[in-house]
Amino acid sequence: MSPLLEFYGVARSFGERVALDDVNFALERGEFAFLVGPTGAGKTTLLKLVNREIRPTAGEVWIDGVAAHTLKSTRVAELRRRVGVVFQDFKLLPRLTAVENVSFGLQVTDLRISDQEARDRAQDALDAVGLGDRADAFPDELSGGQQQRVAIARALAPQPPMLIADEPTGNLDLETAWQVMTLLQDVSRFGTAVLVATHNVEIVKRLQRRVLTLVEGRLVRDQPAGRVGRLAWAVKS
Amino acid sequence: MGGQVLRPAFPGRRTLLVVIKNTVRYLLRDAARNWVRNLGSTAPALGSMTILLLLSGIAGLGWYTLRSATARASADAAVLHVYLRDDAKQADVDTLRQNLAGNPRVVRVTYVSKADALKKAARRPGLPDLTAVADPNPFPASFDLMVRSVQDVGGLAGSVQHDPAVDPLLPTSYEPGAYQRLQQLLTWVGVAGLVLMLLLAFVAVTVTANSVRAAIHSRRDELMIMQLVGARRWMVRGPFLVEGALTGGAAGIIAGLVTLIVGVSVVGIGAANFAQVAPGLTTGVAILAGAVVLLVGVGLGSGSSLLGVRRHLET
Numbered sequence: 001m002s003p004l005l006e007f008y009g010v011a012r013s014f015g016e017r018v019a020l021d022d023v024n025f026a027l028e029r030g031e032f033a034f035l036v037g038p039t040g041a042g043k044t045t046l047l048k049l050v051n052r053e054i055r056p057t058a059g060e061v062w063i064d065g066v067a068a069h070t071l072k073s074t075r076v077a078e079l080r081r082r083v084g085v086v087f088q089d090f091k092l093l094p095r096l097t098a099v100e101n102v103s104f105g106l107q108v109t110d111l112r113i114s115d116q117e118a119r120d121r122a123q124d125a126l127d128a129v130g131l132g133d134r135a136d137a138f139p140d141e142l143s144g145g146q147q148q149r150v151a152i153a154r155a156l157a158p159q160p161p162m163l164i165a166d167e168p169t170g171n172l173d174l175e176t177a178w179q180v181m182t183l184l185q186d187v188s189r190f191g192t193a194v195l196v197a198t199h200n201v202e203i204v205k206r207l208q209r210r211v212l213t214l215v216e217g218r219l220v221r222d223q224p225a226g227r228v229g230r231l232a233w234a235v236k237s
Numbered sequence: 238m239g240g241q242v243l244r245p246a247f248p249g250r251r252t253l254l255v256v257i258k259n260t261v262r263y264l265l266r267d268a269a270r271n272w273v274r275n276l277g278s279t280a281p282a283l284g285s286m287t288i289l290l291l292l293s294g295i296a297g298l299g300w301y302t303l304r305s306a307t308a309r310a311s312a313d314a315a316v317l318h319v320y321l322r323d324d325a326k327q328a329d330v331d332t333l334r335q336n337l338a339g340n341p342r343v344v345r346v347t348y349v350s351k352a353d354a355l356k357k358a359a360r361r362p363g364l365p366d367l368t369a370v371a372d373p374n375p376f377p378a379s380f381d382l383m384v385r386s387v388q389d390v391g392g393l394a395g396s397v398q399h400d401p402a403v404d405p406l407l408p409t410s411y412e413p414g415a416y417q418r419l420q421q422l423l424t425w426v427g428v429a430g431l432v433l434m435l436l437l438a439f440v441a442v443t444v445t446a447n448s449v450r451a452a453i454h455s456r457r458d459e460l461m462i463m464q465l466v467g468a469r470r471w472m473v474r475g476p477f478l479v480e481g482a483l484t485g486g487a488a489g490i491i492a493g494l495v496t497l498i499v500g501v502s503v504v505g506i507g508a509a510n511f512a513q514v515a516p517g518l519t520t521g522v523a524i525l526a527g528a529v530v531l532l533v534g535v536g537l538g539s540g541s542s543l544l545g546v547r548r549h550l551e552t
Contacts, residue, residue, distance in 0.1 A: 051465065073470075080467035091462055108468040111259040112252050154466070 002065070004029045004162055004193045005050065010059035010069075012045055012217075019045040021217045023059070027195060029161060032188035032225075034204050035197040037214035043197040046214065047164045050195065051083050052076050064161055081109050084155030084192075086165035086184075090147040092139040098150045099123060099135035105154045125153035129183055145176030152183060156192070163187060165196045169203065177203060185209070263472060268479035275452050279484055282445040282541075286488035286534065289437040294496030294530040296430045298503075298518060301526075303423050305517025317390050318410035319380040319397050323351075329402035337380060342393060345383040351376055377404055442541040445484060449477050449545030460550065477546045478539050485538020489531035497527035 003026035012020040020042045027033055035043050048054045049061050052068045061068040064082050071079055092101050102122035107113050113121075126132050129149040139147050148168060155163055165184060169177030181196070181203050188194040198204065204211060213221035272279065319337070321330060337346045349357070354376035384390050394411035397403055453460065463473050500523025 077464075077467045077469050080465060082467075085465050091458065091465075093459055093462065105462070105466045107259055108263060108463050108472055109466055111256045111263075111472075113259075114255045115258075158466075 001029070003027060004031075004064055005195070006060070006062040007046075007049075008060040008062075010046075010049065010056045010061060012042075012049065012054065013057045018217050020049075020056075020214075023214075023217075023219045025212060025219060025222060027162075027193050029193055030188055030191045031210065032185055032194045032207075033196070033210040033212055034207075035195055035212050035214065036199070036201075036204060039199075040216075041214040042217040043214055044166055045217075047166050047195070047197055050162075050164050051085055052079050077109075081158060082160050082162060084158070084160040084163040086148070086151050086155050086163065086168045088167035088170035090139070090144075090151045090171075092147055092150055092154075094139050097136050097138055098126060098131060098142065098153075101139070101150055102126060102154045102157050106157050109158060121157055122153070125157040126150070128156070129153045143176070144172050145179060148172065148176075148180050149183065152180070152187070156187060160192065162193045162195070165194070167197055167199065169198065169200055174202065178206075181207060264475045265479060268476035269483065271452065271456065271476065272480045272483045275448075275455060275480075278451045278455075279448050279480075282441070282448040282484050283488055285437075285444045286441045286485060286537065287491050289434070289441045290488050290492030290530050290534050290537075291495055292437060293434055293533065294492055294526055295499060296434065297526050297529070298496065298500050298523070300427065300430065301522060302516055302518050303426060307420060307423050309516060315384050315387050315390070316410075317382045317384055317393055318349075319382060319394075320377040320404040320407050320409065321379060321402055322404045323377065325402040329400070333397070333400050333402045334380065337382060337397070340393070342385050342389040343382050344385050347381040347383075349379045349381055351378045354378065377407075438537070441537065442544065445481060445538060445541035446545035446548065448484070449481060449542050450549045452477060452480060453546070453549050474543075474546045474550065477550070478542050481538040481540075481542025481545075482535050483538070485534040485536065485541070486531070487534075488538070489534020492534065493527035493530040496530050497523050499523075500526055 005027040007023050007025050010020055010023040011018070023042075023046065035046060037043055045054070049056055049068065050063060052061075052071055056069050059069065063079060066079050066082070068079060092098075093104065096104060099119060099122045102125055103115075103118035106118045106121060107115075123132065123135055126135050126149075129152050131146060131149050131153065134142060134146060137146075139150070142150065148171075152163075152165075152168075163184070168184070169180055172180060177200060181200075184194050184196060185207060208226050210225045211221070211223040212219060213223070276283075319333075321333075334346060334348070337343055351374050355374045358376055382393065384393060390411055391413060394409040398405075398408035403409075460473060500518060501520055504518055504520055504523065
């Protein structure tokens, strides 16, 4: 079976500035990987390429057999339904409850889902992230960690084969961050490939999962799971 | 006991109902709610579009009236009235009739007696009162000539003006250049109106597109989430088009109603005074103009929104 995510010689420039240069890697189904590097290394740019928010300047990006690098803008939505996204600032709608936030994400992508079905699936997703009892709470009634769990539930509810997370623990204390990372790790065990961009060295070392290190737009290191020692960019910076 | 798989009755219909319900909710209801919520920022677009549509409606009625007048003038231009002296000899009249009937430029010759001329005048708006008080009958008898070509009217008028049967003071109805002047006026009015409408349309479209930009900005978080979770393009863009259509529709209703009222009022004034204030303008035409203004408003609002969405909504 071919990898779920493949980057072949990917480069991306913004005018004169090179954000990514000749990036090559692949991610298998159910694999969990960290994407690390100093600020401005190109982590967010790489995730935006996965979600086809931007196109590469050169190279190829394949996701679940779909060529994201040549995908027409009219078909982007189709790709995005295969990639769940989690952000540092959660991006929940404040006027909706936790369960409504999750079901909103389900219904706007598939109009065939009834209110009851959307609510049931949203409730299941919230149960899976340990927030079943706070389903009717509004975002401002939840802690940062709980809001991030709701965001993860929203990303997972459509059961995408891949999940990307951009600094998902950036706004959380260490204990909560650990819980969220453990949750993402559990997600990968159920077959969803997870790619997490993070600055959190402590968590990266503790989880001992695959680490892709970006420095100045280049993939300088690809450490397999269980062999994460010194992190090149952390030592350098 | 064996299990039995239960299937809902008409699952396809149920799915269709769910799709309709969700479409109404996310496309129409949300758009209407946001439109009401953002009425403050939509007001300039609504105002400029109402002014545009109102002026277009009034100008449209004016143009229609002018066009009717020109069409009537065009029809009249091919008819030449040759007025006869009250004391003309019957022999001279008969000779003139024979000459005219034999003229290859004349299609038809019709004799109109003084009594018939009075009856015709009485049917014209504004003239019944005059005909009632006029004694003796001031209208002359005439030969009404249907001329083959408008260009021949001048020549024919010149050829009969010294005939002994023809009234020397007012020989014919020929007025050089009247028809051309009306045509020219219609062209200039049309061009000026078109330029003004284009200018106003540009303003209205720009203002509406900017109001869409404001609406997009106010809902940027929701839109971003919709786009990132993979909502279809029409789901993301549709509500803004509906909002634009609502703006255009509201402007169209206001402008359409005013156009209708103005049109019906003009028809009413004309009827009350027996005056031909606006030739060709009827209540039906006024209703049609109001409906067209409404439809143009909806189209213009949706189109402007589409422009704003294409320009300001990234995918």
